[in-house]
Amino acid sequence: MSLLELENVSAAYGPVTVLHGVSVNVERGGATGILGANGAGKTTTLRAISGLVKASGRIVFDGKSILGLRPDQVASLGIAHVPEGRGTLSRLTVRDNLLLGAYLRRDRRAITADLDYCLDLFPQLRTRIRSTGAALSGGEQQMLAIGRAFMSRPRLLLLDEASLGLAPSTSANVYSAVGRLRVESGLSMLVVEQNAALAFTLVDNATVLETGRNVLSGTRTELMGMDSIRKAYLGG
Numbered sequence: 001m002s003l004l005e006l007e008n009v010s011a012a013y014g015p016v017t018v019l020h021g022v023s024v025n026v027e028r029g030g031a032t033g034i035l036g037a038n039g040a041g042k043t044t045t046l047r048a049i050s051g052l053v054k055a056s057g058r059i060v061f062d063g064k065s066i067l068g069l070r071p072d073q074v075a076s077l078g079i080a081h082v083p084e085g086r087g088t089l090s091r092l093t094v095r096d097n098l099l100l101g102a103y104l105r106r107d108r109r110a111i112t113a114d115l116d117y118c119l120d121l122f123p124q125l126r127t128r129i130r131s132t133g134a135a136l137s138g139g140e141q142q143m144l145a146i147g148r149a150f151m152s153r154p155r156l157l158l159l160d161e162a163s164l165g166l167a168p169s170t171s172a173n174v175y176s177a178v179g180r181l182r183v184e185s186g187l188s189m190l191v192v193e194q195n196a197a198l199a200f201t202l203v204d205n206a207t208v209l210e211t212g213r214n215v216l217s218g219t220r221t222e223l224m225g226m227d228s229i230r231k232a233y234l235g236g
């Protein structure tokens with residue numbers, strides 16, 4: 001049984017349907033990518049899982065339907081969402097942002113150890129531990145958002161366009177840290193990314209969305225071998 005299963009999921013903003021029967025799975029310990037151009041429905045798919053947009057179809061996490069749950073209920077099941085735009089708090093320090101991620105936890109010692117792990121994963125954050133979110137660069141804010149999600153010790157990470165607005169070398173750093181997190185903590189992930197080459201450094205398999213529909217799905221090797229993917233998403 002997969003950790004997360006979406007089958008035939010549709011969603012609308014008011015009268016406008018933007019997802020038309022999307023299906024995607026995340027295996028336990030696996031990382032799945034959602035690729036596609038601007039406006040394809042990638043973000044909306046993550047929002048449907050998190051309960052931030054009303055959806056229909058089948059959304060099953062760890063064997064139970066989560067369709068119709070509120071965002072806080074979804075989060076409390078262990079699904080952490082790092083949204084596009086990152087959502088870190090600009091007035092809080094790096095340390096307080098990270099600890100905020102752990103606010104539902106009571107295991108003090110493990111929280112301290114996880115905080116230390118986070119700062120090893122993102123050494124730039126260690127040097128800025130007392131800076132406020134507002135003082136960070138875009139890359140550091142992205143690291144902070146991922147670190148904060150990790151601090152809730154989720155079972156599934158939803159990562160939305162972590163490379164957005166970052167220099168290529170910074171994106172590569174962020175993805176390599178997330179890859180380390182995957183290997184070292186066994187965290188399962190659903191990763192939305194426009195930059196397919198970057199996504200393929202992390203995910204095992206992916207689906208490509210176009211106007212709210214799956215147009216292709218496969219393993220990383222299968223997809224990277226397809227001419228259509230190379231042309232449209234890998235730059236030739």
Ligand code: ATP
Pocket residue numbers: 013016018036037038039040041042043044045084161194
């Ligand atoms: P992007 O990379 O630009 O975020 P995406 O693949 O994540 O693209 P979505 O953000 O899911 O795409 O958007 C899918 C469609 O839904 C687009 O046509 C978009 O214009 C529309 N849309 C997104 N958010 C809203 C909203 N709050 N209200 C109305 N329409 C929306």
